[in-house]
Amino acid sequence: MSDWMSKDKVHEECGVIGLIGPAGENVSKDLYFGLVALQHRGQESAGISVSDTDGPKGNIETVKGMGLVSEVFQEDDLNRLRGNIGVGHVRYSTTGESSLKNAQPIAMNYIKGSLALVHNGNIMNASALKEEQMYRGQAHYSSSDSEVLAYEIISQRIHTDSIEQAVLAAAAKLKGGYAIIVMSPRKLIAMRDPFGIRPLVLGKREDTYILASESAAIQSVGAKFIRDILPGEIVTVTMGGIQSNKAFCQKQAAHCVFEYIYFARTDSVMDGISVRDARFRAGQALAERDAEREALTPGQTGGSSKGSRVDLVAGVPDSGLIAAEGYSFSSGIPYASVFHKNSYIGRSFIKPTDRERRDAVHMKLSVLPSVVCGKRILLIDDSIVRGTTMREIIKALKKAGAREVHVRISSPPFLYPCYYGTDVPTARQLIAADHSTEDIRKKIGADSLAYLQIEDFRKMTGELPLCTACFDGKYPVS
Amino acid sequence: MSDWMSKDKVHEECGVIGLIGPAGENVSKDLYFGLVALQHRGQESAGISVSDTDGPKGNIETVKGMGLVSEVFQEDDLNRLRGNIGVGHVRYSTTGESSLKNAQPIAMNYIKGSLALVHNGNIMNASALKEEQMYRGQAHYSSSDSEVLAYEIISQRIHTDSIEQAVLAAAAKLKGGYAIIVMSPRKLIAMRDPFGIRPLVLGKREDTYILASESAAIQSVGAKFIRDILPGEIVTVTMGGIQSNKAFCQKQAAHCVFEYIYFARTDSVMDGISVRDARFRAGQALAERDAEREALTPGQTGGSSKGSRVDLVAGVPDSGLIAAEGYSFSSGIPYASVFHKNSYIGRSFIKPTDRERRDAVHMKLSVLPSVVCGKRILLIDDSIVRGTTMREIIKALKKAGAREVHVRISSPPFLYPCYYGTDVPTARQLIAADHSTEDIRKKIGADSLAYLQIEDFRKMTGELPLCTACFDGKYPVS
């Protein structure tokens, strides 16, 4: 999947961040930089809530809006948002409509104070919880799971002695894949679902703690990575330090494979695995399979030509580049950039119509003719969604003189829906759901086509337990 | 030079485009797409002028504004700008202040009609011409060379029978490096300076002609490249076809080397040379010199370590990537991406202060720790301006565990000012002007440092006659 074609984007989630520093410090700008570092996880809306641990209780300030972090927050907003504790969020809708009322953090006042909450993932039993809540008279402004989460915690808080106990009681009722940071005016409470489907990491910079979806956000504020929050762990962070509750931790984990394939930043490390290395090794695995195939049945790889007998290996920017490096490294076939990417195609760009002879693919990606002319190219991307973008890309390569274009995909075909917060499109949109690999190869005009095999995930991420339900339908049993 | 650090940008020019199609067609959207394709040549202001060759004479409509093409033009503007002939411009100030009044096209009404003009380059005798003009009572709104050019043509037009003759007469007076497109309500007249310093190409799509600074713009509107405008050539394009005047053509050409090193798009071809290939070969040339050096004096390359005995070759995104591929190809040392680039650092991004522990370099570029840890890295960029960005990059690589960082620059050091429209900074800003290579190496913290040698330009662009004055002070004699 090419990350520059929003219409083809299927796997979008959210990014969360939380910071608590010494009294008197202001964390709002760190939250801003951290959210910019997490911007790839969601571009629909952004928000920040802050509080002062020494200030009057319940005084949480929130700014949120539609668009990029740099569009939502002006210098003024950051000056106004003052406090030494805060949470932030970037969002791309997976559940709920796309509108301001669904933007996070969710900040609420309740009988024992106030809280703000940020959430990445999907609560599978949100509807049931919401119905319970509504029977108690808790009305909802939004259609987001996050409001359901906030109400669950608030409801528990009435009957419990502390916010930690309330979060624990609420956590016992949740099903799904999630990473949540709850902020009370004095503390941050982070929780990760028992399978560890969604990522959550902890870092530190002097006396300031930081929680975030990815280690890249920790680095973006000059802090050091400490560790991953464990699957099922609930961590309370105050100015005094960290307390861990492992009541919901269990043996089996199932980390979302798609974070490694596509979603996370290449400079992040999750549950001990470098995202970049995983992608590089996926490319290596593809090369090894091509080598095997050729050894077995020379000259017959899903199409008319030998996969390994190509002149150069290239990736679709930016999603296929690292896997292409891995493929090149393993196969010994030279790596080459074959595209110029126009970095000025912003969101306000007026797209060409068909009549205008060009589609947006061509405006964004241009082939380098001197590289591809007369060449057999092995082209890697991380996924094929509808196939239209890949077809345009292959057409452009051939028009520029490429002799052959062999496509390798650094993930298996999507076949099953995700219930844990990754928005895999419905079967109707997924070309793999009702087309054979050969059909897809023909449709996109490739000379050969092969996908990463599910059994090769082991090459990619080693012994790490993965959730691969979207590829094989094996959902973690809860 | 890393293209993502605006404060370090020194070589900025402009991009020009012109289109003429059959009566009834509307070229404004093609001008828009063409300007988006040329956006890398200037982000300060953008403008489009159109006219209808069948419409009332002198009816040129212009829209221009500050900012990116996609910010200046809304759907409404393109609907309003209707006509089958037009010119467009993107600008980064080289002369004149940065304000709307200096934005192009320059559109004027004069005694024999109206004209619009777009211009890339520098008119060395603009001041003298302007003084002459002012003695004739021609007042100036702006401080741009382009207004001087327009007045010169208008002045000549009074005493000549056609706009072509006026342009010819004006051209006879110009000194400098330039590519100009003049639009009268019925025709486009393109001219390139006699040395061919600034680029200008011609393309065609069915009955529509297109003139542009780069071939990439021609492709962006689905047209085919025909040829370069010759140094000194004046070409008149009407709906009837093309007429060439070679009165000012001469033997010696001197094409700006910086277009190949940095400025042009990698998918453009200029004066017969692919920009991508030139950069790739510059990388190859660097590798060959390193190999020679090592053969001569093993283990002694401007620093403490052998340049060729490294583990991987990497480029600074995006300006050093292609040269790094060339270096890797020639040396056999593996190519690797060592940075994650955050593509959401837009112009509205609030930059961190020093106190906030991070500089903008770190927000934009993050090191991939798993790639660089324990490695000796050969890092390529296209230039060093002040050295501060490179120092930060090397610091980040070493912090992530890189054992050695050897820097290669795919151009020689800048030492001389440019008088032809490339805005080389004054000596005070250029680190190379008053520092030896060894001093610079120490300042940026590299383990070795080497530049491309002037004599290696031949490897890069073959026999193509170049203007290399900014490196060697040899200015084309006019």
Added chain:
Amino acid sequence: MSDWMSKDKVHEECGVIGLIGPAGENVSKDLYFGLVALQHRGQESAGISVSDTDGPKGNIETVKGMGLVSEVFQEDDLNRLRGNIGVGHVRYSTTGESSLKNAQPIAMNYIKGSLALVHNGNIMNASALKEEQMYRGQAHYSSSDSEVLAYEIISQRIHTDSIEQAVLAAAAKLKGGYAIIVMSPRKLIAMRDPFGIRPLVLGKREDTYILASESAAIQSVGAKFIRDILPGEIVTVTMGGIQSNKAFCQKQAAHCVFEYIYFARTDSVMDGISVRDARFRAGQALAERDAEREALTPGQTGGSSKGSRVDLVAGVPDSGLIAAEGYSFSSGIPYASVFHKNSYIGRSFIKPTDRERRDAVHMKLSVLPSVVCGKRILLIDDSIVRGTTMREIIKALKKAGAREVHVRISSPPFLYPCYYGTDVPTARQLIAADHSTEDIRKKIGADSLAYLQIEDFRKMTGELPLCTACFDGKYPVS
């Protein structure tokens, strides 16, 4: 009080509107026009919620924002807001902070559907109700009474069979002055507090019913005024017609006198009294008192000169103009405009500082020198808050040559706080609270000063029962 000096504004409330038309009609534009007609009642925020009585249940669309109605709503918004039932609101904060989260309508989803609510007034026991709600787990996003109201209705709805019953049960718990319109996806329910402190009227246009704070809004959509909602009445409006519940109606009413003095539009009629006529008669009452006074003690009216022996009567635009007409009519002294009002002093106007020799009063109001020069002027305004504006006005009149300026105020001095939704400033801000009339006269530089007497309200509004607590401290007993 001059309505053009926002800093002097004390009596600001809100405006509410509701419309229900035949299936298939779209009421959003009528809501827009109605809100524009009510804009004088609040300029801080505006909002509209609509639903389709034939559409899926619970589908209420809301758009709200900070600023004027014409700033908040663009043509796009009105096209998107489609439905035959809707409510709208304009707000000036009386309780709660000034921010988007306090804007109305409040739209919520609850166990039995969805509702939107608009509210003008003040719920005196809101804090107690809110505490009850929070103990039930109902969290609050905003600090507004309106969210408390919505929760109260939702809480009752769980245990009742219809929204009407829920509203009735909620109404039984409310104390304060209010006019509320609740919108369920199928009906509008309007309620007015038992004393009728805040206004609410009903109109009709063909098969469309309209509820609004003022009759002027009914006229603004081409509808006819039917009647006032009675104090304590709860009216349910469906497409089938109107049903009235008078369970909370009582004998004693106490309509807010300030609607007649200042707040309502002059073309509105409330509880049977024309606002314009009330103001005109207040002016007449002032004239009569001056005549009496002069008869008793000629030449001694709180200052150095006889009140009735003046050359002309003028009003401070626009708040004093109608009373000035009434004074002129009764006294026979000619009416004259003595000010030019600059209607281009918008909210983005940059105000002059003291050093710049001018205050905003002078930019907005200029004296007509030819009218006032050498004249004795009787000047009427509706109130004096801090006195600074009046002092500037008198200074300007005298500078332009006015011989004497006698001030008459068409209301008594404010002395007591309002608990029913009219934001009377604290005693510290009110000049009348700690200054005698003579002190104030001296402070503002008037030659004489007199206020309307409380007993003259009878002349103004006849037998209409009024709440005059802000003047006499006699609060309606609930």
Added chain:
Amino acid sequence: MSDWMSKDKVHEECGVIGLIGPAGENVSKDLYFGLVALQHRGQESAGISVSDTDGPKGNIETVKGMGLVSEVFQEDDLNRLRGNIGVGHVRYSTTGESSLKNAQPIAMNYIKGSLALVHNGNIMNASALKEEQMYRGQAHYSSSDSEVLAYEIISQRIHTDSIEQAVLAAAAKLKGGYAIIVMSPRKLIAMRDPFGIRPLVLGKREDTYILASESAAIQSVGAKFIRDILPGEIVTVTMGGIQSNKAFCQKQAAHCVFEYIYFARTDSVMDGISVRDARFRAGQALAERDAEREALTPGQTGGSSKGSRVDLVAGVPDSGLIAAEGYSFSSGIPYASVFHKNSYIGRSFIKPTDRERRDAVHMKLSVLPSVVCGKRILLIDDSIVRGTTMREIIKALKKAGAREVHVRISSPPFLYPCYYGTDVPTARQLIAADHSTEDIRKKIGADSLAYLQIEDFRKMTGELPLCTACFDGKYPVS
């Protein structure tokens, strides 16, 4: 003519201002306040140019834009515009298209320095001058007279010793009605056409001189009115004082009558006549004619009813109010406000369509029913352009119960075009051009209709020589 219906606006011109203060002072904010005071003279565009008399020669800074003064200038702009000499302009297009390029001041650099120019009026021989200029090679960016003026002065400046001489030489060639302020970096030169058609006044505040279209602008910056610039006078203002050149002064003046009827502010004084008094006396003249008429032919005034036998006199806000006061004063018939004016109908207001049952007239003006019900009303406005607005107003009055509506217009019917800068619409648009008074009366639905008679201008402005060409076709001979 009702000033709140832009579609009916016919007589729009421009407003000019110039200030020069002691070295070190900053006049930009005074220019801003002055332009806000002149905003009624043009709302299309606004601009300010400033310079520092001690600064480097030729350094004129200009900011201009489309819209109101308060929209064009932000605090930032005024901080940037620093200097002790400056000019400003508000514009409504009378010649030239409505676009930014026609906005003023016109600021140009020429051989002997730089100048900025602001202009109100019309240069009748602009086309001929422009052709001459173009033959000299002077190209034009805009279609405005002001650019022609600037070029004329620049052209003269080449052959003369001073800017004053250049202005004098240029003035000798101009025909038309105009008020011009030319700013060189050291001085202001003001000129008024020989008939004094367009107004221009001079004021002073300590050591600061101010020139402006109206005395109201002088007062708005806390300065004192000194005198009118004489017809034909050229005044040079430097920090040292004022020099007057009367070479073009002549015996006959012809001041534009429309400034008194409609265009100027009521608090301005022009050529010795108070605008307010002129309007008041026009109302008196109408009353006297009605009285005469009734004496001669009782009960027969252009309609079915006696003009003077009415119950009240009212004006259409705001253009007819002062004349209504004058009529009331002379006739003894009570004056009454009969409309509520909604001051929140801004330019972003979405106008109702016919289908929406309301036109913009009703949104802006509402009748006060209690005042007009059962009454015979004499209604005054300053003009009738197309008649549609007046028809709607009368319809609304009658619907509210008015028994009779007698219309009086405080100017004669427009019959002739204006060549001096007042944009009288073409005959086709003017109802008076091809309809008798009786026809118009029927069309607007009035019970009687009468206009001010040309011979009554004497009552209005005394012996002041007027240009009344738009009413009688008697153009000042030049």
